Every structure is written in C-alpha cells, then in structure tokens.
Amino acid sequence: MTTVDATTRSPLVVACLRITDLHPEVDLLTGAVTRDGLGVGLSPADAAALEHALRIAEAWTGRVVVVAAGPRYIVPVLREVVALGAAVVRIPYGDDASDHGQAAELAGDEHGLARAVAAALIPFGTPDLVVCGDHSVDRGTGAMPAFLAHELGAAQALGLVALTAERAGQTSGPTLIAERRLDAGWRERLRVPIPAVCSVEGAGVRLRRAPLSGALAAGSAVIASAPATTTTTHGTDGGADSWADNQSGSVHIGATRAFEPRTRVRPAPDSADPRIRLLALTGALVAHDPPTVIGPVGAAEAADALIGFLVRHGYLDGPPTPPAPPTPPAPIDPGDR
Amino acid sequence: MTEPSAFDAVVVGAGPAGSAAALALARAGRSVVMVERGPFAGSKNVYGGVVYGRVLDDIIPTWWNEVPVERWVVRRSTMMMTEDQSLAIDYRSHAWGVAPYNGMTTVRSHFDSWLAGQATEAGAQLVTSTVATGLVRDSAGRVIGIRTDRDGAELRAPVVIACDGVNSLLAKEAGLLPRAEASHYTLGVKEVLDLPAEAINERFGVRGHEGVDIEILGCTRGIPGGGFLYTNAETVSVGVVVSLPHLAEAKVRPEELIADLKAHPSIAPYLRGSHLREYAAHLVPEGGYDTMPTLAADGMMVAGDAAAMTLAAGLWLEGVNFAIGSGYAAGRAADRAIAVGDCSARGLASYRADLENQFVLADHKRLRKAPALVLSERVQQRYPGLLCDLAEGMFTVTNPTPKAGGLRVTRAAAAKHGVKLRELAVDTIRGMRIFG
Ligand SMILES: Cc1cc2nc3c(=O)[nH]c(=O)nc-3n(C[C@H](O)[C@H](O)[C@H](O)COP(=O)(O)OP(=O)(O)OC[C@H]3O[C@@H](n4cnc5c(N)ncnc54)[C@H](O)[C@@H]3O)c2cc1C
Numbered sequence: 001m002t003t004v005d006a007t008t009r010s011p012l013v014v015a016c017l018r019i020t021d022l023h024p025e026v027d028l029l030t031g032a033v034t035r036d037g038l039g040v041g042l043s044p045a046d047a048a049a050l051e052h053a054l055r056i057a058e059a060w061t062g063r064v065v066v067v068a069a070g071p072r073y074i075v076p077v078l079r080e081v082v083a084l085g086a087a088v089v090r091i092p093y094g095d096d097a098s099d100h101g102q103a104a105e106l107a108g109d110e111h112g113l114a115r116a117v118a119a120a121l122i123p124f125g126t127p128d129l130v131v132c133g134d135h136s137v138d139r140g141t142g143a144m145p146a147f148l149a150h151e152l153g154a155a156q157a158l159g160l161v162a163l164t165a166e167r168a169g170q171t172s173g174p175t176l177i178a179e180r181r182l183d184a185g186w187r188e189r190l191r192v193p194i195p196a197v198c199s200v201e202g203a204g205v206r207l208r209r210a211p212l213s214g215a216l217a218a219g220s221a222v223i224a225s226a227p228a229t230t231t232t233t234h235g236t237d238g239g240a241d242s243w244a245d246n247q248s249g250s251v252h253i254g255a256t257r258a259f260e261p262r263t264r265v266r267p268a269p270d271s272a273d274p275r276i277r278l279l280a281l282t283g284a285l286v287a288h289d290p291p292t293v294i295g296p297v298g299a300a301e302a303a304d305a306l307i308g309f310l311v312r313h314g315y316l317d318g319p320p321t322p323p324a325p326p327t328p329p330a331p332i333d334p335g336d337r
Numbered sequence: 338m339t340e341p342s343a344f345d346a347v348v349v350g351a352g353p354a355g356s357a358a359a360l361a362l363a364r365a366g367r368s369v370v371m372v373e374r375g376p377f378a379g380s381k382n383v384y385g386g387v388v389y390g391r392v393l394d395d396i397i398p399t400w401w402n403e404v405p406v407e408r409w410v411v412r413r414s415t416m417m418m419t420e421d422q423s424l425a426i427d428y429r430s431h432a433w434g435v436a437p438y439n440g441m442t443t444v445r446s447h448f449d450s451w452l453a454g455q456a457t458e459a460g461a462q463l464v465t466s467t468v469a470t471g472l473v474r475d476s477a478g479r480v481i482g483i484r485t486d487r488d489g490a491e492l493r494a495p496v497v498i499a500c501d502g503v504n505s506l507l508a509k510e511a512g513l514l515p516r517a518e519a520s521h522y523t524l525g526v527k528e529v530l531d532l533p534a535e536a537i538n539e540r541f542g543v544r545g546h547e548g549v550d551i552e553i554l555g556c557t558r559g560i561p562g563g564g565f566l567y568t569n570a571e572t573v574s575v576g577v578v579v580s581l582p583h584l585a586e587a588k589v590r591p592e593e594l595i596a597d598l599k600a601h602p603s604i605a606p607y608l609r610g611s612h613l614r615e616y617a618a619h620l621v622p623e624g625g626y627d628t629m630p631t632l633a634a635d636g637m638m639v640a641g642d643a644a645a646m647t648l649a650a651g652l653w654l655e656g657v658n659f660a661i662g663s664g665y666a667a668g669r670a671a672d673r674a675i676a677v678g679d680c681s682a683r684g685l686a687s688y689r690a691d692l693e694n695q696f697v698l699a700d701h702k703r704l705r706k707a708p709a710l711v712l713s714e715r716v717q718q719r720y721p722g723l724l725c726d727l728a729e730g731m732f733t734v735t736n737p738t739p740k741a742g743g744l745r746v747t748r749a750a751a752a753k754h755g756v757k758l759r760e761l762a763v764d765t766i767r768g769m770r771i772f773g
Contacts, residue, residue, distance in 0.1 A: 038380070
C-alpha cells in the first residue's frame with residue numbers, strides 16, 4: 001500500500017469520468033437511442049468527482065489526471081477539463097471508428113474497461129486516489145470502480161456524499177475521510193486508506209469554472225488518447241499486480257450469462273378453493289426466514305453466510321466436492337450465481 | 338481579474354453572424370476569439386427552420402456538400418386562412434431540389450456548430466459557456482474589449498464585433514441601439530413535432546431529401562403576425578410569429594395560437610399522430626431598416642440580429658442569411674481597419690458601405706415599408722377572409738343559379754369583411770410599390 005509522500009513524488013489524484021450524451025434521443029417506437037454529441041457533458045456525479053479530485057490534489061499539493069473512456073465527441077468536454085488545469089487522457093471507447101476493434105470489445109465489459117483505465121494511467125505513475133462519479137463509466141453498476149480498485153491494489157468506497165483529505169499523522173500517511181448516507185438520515189463517516197478508488201454522488205460540491213486564461217489555452221490543447229489496451233503493470237510500488245498476472249486473486253470469472261433462477265417442481269396444491277391454491281402456490285402468508293443478523297463478522301465469514309443462504313434456497317449449487325482423481329473438478333456454473 | 342488577452346478582434350456570439358465574422362477575420366490571418374454563452378455554438382438559438390444558402394456561395398464554395406441539412410425546400414406555399422377556410426399559392430420547383438439549391442431546413446444546433454467549425458478550422462478560437470458582461474473602454478471612450486463572467490476577466494482587441502443577437506446588450510451599452518420599443522419586436526414560438534419520414538413524404542407530397550415550407554397568414558386570432566410549417570428529416574416545425582405589444586394586449590398565451598394552428602382543418606391532417614419533441618420561444622427584431630442601430634462606433638461593430646437585420650416582410654422571414662451576410666462583411670471591414678491601424682468609427686465605415694452594396698441593406702431599404710403593410714390591420718384581419726371568400730365565391734358551383742361575375746363576388750366578399758374597394762386598390766398599389 002502506498003502513502004502520499006510529497007518528498008519523493010507528487011501525489012497523483014485521478015478523476016475517472018463518464019462523459020456521455022446527457023440528452024440522447026430515444027425513439028418512442030423502437031427505443032433506439034441516438035447520441036449526437038451535442039448534449040455531451042458531465043453528469044452531476046462526475047462533475048462532483050472532478051471537483052473532489054481537484055480539491056484533494058490541492059490539499060495534497062498533487063497532480064490531477066482525468067481519464068475518460070468515450071468516443072471522439074467527448075473531446076470538447078475534456079478540453080474544459082484541461083482548462084481547469086488537469087492532465088487528460090482519453091480511451092477510445094464506444095463508437096469510435098478509428099479504434100473499433102478494441103473499443104467495441106470494451107463496451108459492456110467493466111473488467112476490461114478497468115484494466116484499460118489502469119493501463120492508461122501507467123505513464124502518470126501509480127494513483128494515490130481515483131475518484132469516480134457514482135454513475136461511473138460502466139453505466140452505473142458500480143462494478144467498474146471495484147475492478148479498478150482491484151487492478152490498482154487500492155481500497156474502495158462507494159456512494160460517498162463527502163470526501164476530504166485528512167492530513168498525515170506523525171506515524172501514518174494522509175488518509176481520506178468519506179461520508180455516506182445511512183437510513184433515517186444518518187450518515188457514516190469512513191476513514192479510507194490510500195491508495196483508494198472512491199465513487200461520489202453528485203452532491204455537496206459544485207464543479208468550479210475554469211478561468212478565462214485556462215479556457216483560452218485549452219482551446220488548442222491536444223487530448224492524448226491511450227490505446228484501449230488491457231495490459232497493466234501497476235502495483236510495482238505497492239499496488240497489486242495486474243489481474244491476469246495475479247492468479248492468487250480470490251475470484252475467478254468464467255463465462256457469464258444472465259441470471260435465470262432454476263425452475264423448481266412444486267406439488268399441485270390439493271384444495272378445491274382457488275384462493276387456497278393460489279396461497280399455496282405463491283407461498284404468501286407462509287412464515288419465511290426472518291431477517292438474520294450474522295455480524296459483526298469478517299468479510300469471508302459474511303460471504304460464506306450469504307453463499308450458504310443461496311445454496312439452502314436453491315439459487316446456487318453447493319460447493320464443489322474435492323475432485324476424485326482422475327476425474328477433473330466439476331466447474332461451478334457461473335451462470336447460476 | 339486575470340491578465341487581459343490581446344487579440345486582433347473579439348466576436349461576441351457564435352450564431353451565424355458571429356461565426357461568419359470570425360471566419361472572415363481568421364481567413365485574413367487575424368487572431369480572433371469568439372465568445373459564446375452557450376455550451377456550444379447554436380445551443381441557445383431558436384428559429385423557424387429554413388436557411389437560404391445563396392449567401393454562402395462566395396464564402397464556402399459547394400457548401401451544400403457538407404452543410405448539415407434536414408431537407409431541401411422544393412415546395413413553397415403561401416397560405417391565407419380563416420378559422421375554417423384556406424387559400425394557398427403553392428409553388429414547386431425541381432431546380433430547388435438540386436445543387437446549388439435554394440433553401441434548406443436545418444437544425445440550428447447543427448447548422449451553427451458547423452459554421453462555427455468553419456471559423457475554428459480557419460484559425461478562430463471559440464470559447465464557450467462564457468458570457469460577455471460588458472464593454473471595456475479606454476480613457477477616450479473607445480471600445481477596447483469586453484468583460485466576461487469568468488472571474489470578470491477581460492478580452493482586449495482593437496475591434497469588438499457584437500453578434501449577440503436580438504436585444505443586444507452590448508449594442509445598448511455602446512449607445513448604438515435606439516431605446517427598445519416593443520413594437521419593433523415580434524415573438525416567435527414554435528413546436529418541433531416528431532413524425533416519421535415516410536409520413537412526411539406522403540402527406541407533403543415529397544420524397545428523399547425534398548422538403549416543404551408553408552408560410553401562413555390569418556392564423557393568429559387577429560394578432561398581427563403569421564404562422565409557419567416546415568418539414569425536417571423526421572420532424573416538422575410549426576409555429577407563429579406575433580407582434581409583441583398586440584400579443585400582450587390580447588392576453589393570449591402564444592402556445593394557444595400554435596394549438597389553434599395545429600387544429601386547423603388545413604394543417605391538422607399533416608400533423609396527425611405526431612408527438613411534441615420541443616417547444617421554444619424567441620424574440621425577432623422585425624422593425625426593419627428604420628429601426629436598425631448605428632452599425633459602427635469607435636472600436637465596435639454590430640451585426641446580425643443585434644443590428645435588427647432580420648428581414649420579415651410578409652412573404653419572407655429571413656434572418657440567418659442576413660446574419661451571415663452582415664457578419665462576414667463586418668469581419669472583412671474589421672480586417673481592413675486593422676490593416677490601416679484605424680479602428681475608429683470612421684475606419685470601420687466601410688462595413689455599412691459594403692452592406693449597402695449587397696443584399697443585406699439593399700433588400701432592407703427597398704422593403705423598409707413592408708413590415709408596416711404586412712402587419713397592418715387590413716392585411717392581418719380582413720384580407721385573409723376576403724381572399725378565402727373570394728375563392729369560395731368563384732369556385733362554389735351554384736347551379737341552377739348562374740355563376741356570379743368576379744366583380745360581384747369581390748364586392749360581396751369585400752363588403753362582408755368591411756373592406757372598401759378603394760382601400761383594396763390602395764393596398765394593392767402600396768404592395769406593388771414595396772414588393773414590385
Ligand atoms: C421563431 C423564429 C423563427 C425564425 N425563422 C427563421 C427562418 O425560418 N429563417 C431564417 O433565416 N431566420 C429565421 N429567424 C431569424 C433568425 O433566427 C435570426 O435572424 C438569426 O438567428 C440571427 O443570427 P445572429 O447570429 O445575429 O443571432 P443569434 O442566432 O441569436 O445568435 C446570437 C448568439 O450570441 C450568443 N450570445 C448572446 N448574448 C451573449 C453574450 N452576452 N455573451 C456571449 N454570447 C452571447 C447567443 O447564445 C447566440 O449563440 C427566426 C427567428 C425566430 C425567433
């Protein structure tokens with residue numbers, strides 16, 4: 001794990017932005033979506049991510065790099081970002097004709113995208129902090145920041161409404177203080193170690209305007225584009241090795257497909273009353289497992305409890321039994337997860 | 338406040354006038370910056386829908402190969418209507434559907450972005466999301482730049498060209514624009530409606546990239562003004578342009594006028610099944626030649642709608658071509674003035690002379706009396722009904738009663754609408770003098 005050490009290098013704060021057409025046309029009949037690039041901009045969450053990145057970099061006296069995956073029509077927005085003093089790199093993505101092959105491969109592949117983002121950052125050094133908008137590049141599933149955190153060997157915090165830099169203590173490097181909403185108007189405050197990938201909501205901060213001199217200078221700025229490569233070598237100064245190289249990773253993803261719960265045969269209800277039959281079939285009014293509090297427990301134990309629940313209720317096969325040689329182990333069908 | 342930047346010229350507004358001005362300057366090798374308050378050129382701009390491209394011939398040869406066109410207008414209809422009648426003069430030309438074309442429907446966000454792109458490709462710089470908040474003057478009162486809303490930073494240049502559209506704040510601040518009078522303005526409101534291309538083609542009798550322009554009189558509940566219906570690729574634009582003080586007096590909401598127009602038996606069949614996509618409203622400087630500001634001051638020029646250059650003369654509603662023509666001329670005048678080091682009002686006087694020698698001021702001068710005639714009570718409230726009744730009288734078959742003669746029908750229609758034949762003759766002669 002890295003710490004921000006201004007004596008050896010300037011801290012690197014990255015804003016990973018999802019720049020897209022905020023007003024795409026949707027055909028009422030076919031549902032086809034047309035993007036023309038004129039409505040392209042930053043969502044409130046991404047604007048907040050950028051502002052947080054700028055503020056934290058100021059607090060740490062660091063550099064800001066903005067990385068965004070998108071087609072060529074996002075370049076004008078990236079110029080506005082340059083006007084704010086950030087370095088910028090674009091990963092051709094989506095319908096970018098010039099890089100069609102790899103760009104198309106990245107579309108819809110959060111893992112590949114995270115690796116491309118991590119690879120694009122290599123020339124700038126290892127990030128101390130990456131801030132994403134809560135609706136991040138992967139259509140807002142929140143998976144991409146998690147993959148990115150894994151790529152960078154960083155901690156991850158999601159759904160933040162506040163993010164501030166905490167000064168370095170005598171024995172520790174600087175950390176981040178983050179806040180997120182809880183039920184009933186409560187908030188929890190987290191101390192996030194660095195390196196970290198943090199996703200922020202569009203709340204609490206407003207993106208600053210670039211000075212006129214910045215806007216003028218940005219007009220002719222060249223926006224670098226990083227190839228949509230998926231090979232990363234981050235982690236040499238503390239972060240994890242790239243996913244592909246690190247077979248000790250705890251998760252292995254095989255082929256995926258849409259979740260389809262298995263059909264289960266239920267005995268026909270033996271009542272002449274349609275209401276009773278309906279109740280029996282739907283299970284309404286039948287006592288269910290009450291909510292169970294299993295914590296506080298460690299992450300591994302919590303995961304086991306969840307998997308146990310899913311297996312008990314037929315959503316997952318049980319854990320594979322150790323293979324009896326010479327038969328190879330039965331793979332877990334990832335489609336059932 | 339940041340260090341003022343020095344350019345040869347500052348252009349305020351990246352509408353058609355501003356982009357044309359910047360293009361002329363950039364082509365002349367001048368350093369020019371365009372300041373636009375919207376996030377991109379055309380983002381704020383509203384118009385009916387037809388641009389007449391002849392003005393571009395000299396500026397961007399074969400512009401039709403690259404302009405973002407929706408449809409080429411091949412059918413132009415001038416319609417007069419009452420509540421339940423309509424009479425149209427419908428003109429169709431094959432020649433208008435092939436290069437070099439006549440008019441096109443185009444979406445302003447696309448068209449303005451394209452034109453601004455021509456300027457930036459030629460070397461002009463465009464700064465968006467930035468509002469010019471005022472003029473900067475030197476101790477002698479000459480305009481030497483503008484202030485912006487980015488931390489109050491200034492942009493300095495020997496010439497500022499105000500292309501900031503109707504009701505120009507900069508022209509007012511410079512004392513160039515006479516005191517705004519509501520009667521010099523109309524309010525344009527329009528709806529863009531989704532309609533599949535096949536439905537447009539079938540209903541308007543066109544195909545491929547062919548389009549239709551319908552200008553309408555008598556559809557505004559007697560409020561001086563007119564209506565329009567234009568076909569785009571997969572949408573139609575329908576709207577009205579009405580006199581501002583009369584609208585206020587009538588206490589009618591403008592969208593009610595559009596609703597009336599859409600429901601008219603001659604218009605409704607065109608729009609059946611369409612969906613509202615957007616609604617917009619904007620002022621139009623319709624006062625014409627007599628209400629134009631002084632065009633140049635020391636260090637400053639005014640072009641396009643900022644200089645009240647929309648030509649609204651009944652048969653025509655043309656603003657974009659006048660904006661381009663005046664903007665380009667302003668850019669060239671600025672270049673000449675910079676070359677000789679005299680950007681005073683005198684040094685910039687060639688701008689007006691240039692406009693007098695081309696369509697911009699020549700058309701305005703010739704048609705200077707048109708707005709008054711077109712917006713007059715008789716033309717607006719009586720003639721549409723009179724003409725429709727005249728047509729009805731001529732075309733209604735009255736067997737076994739013998740056909741009435743043309744004069745009798747005219748007399749009857751005129752009497753019904755309270756028009757004396759003398760007045761009709763006077764207005765006809767007036768019209769011929771203005772438009773002839
Ligand atoms: C309803 C309606 C229908 C019309 N129909 C037609 C038609 O069919 N055909 C036609 O040719 N014309 C039509 N016109 C007229 C036409 O729209 C105008 O004549 C034309 O847009 C004028 O161009 P311009 O560049 O002078 O001004 P505008 O197009 O108004 O551009 C002015 C630009 O300046 C920017 N700006 C303003 N103030 C500032 C500031 N302080 N700082 C920075 N930027 C600023 C604005 O955002 C805008 O981009 C119509 C107008 C209306 C309202």
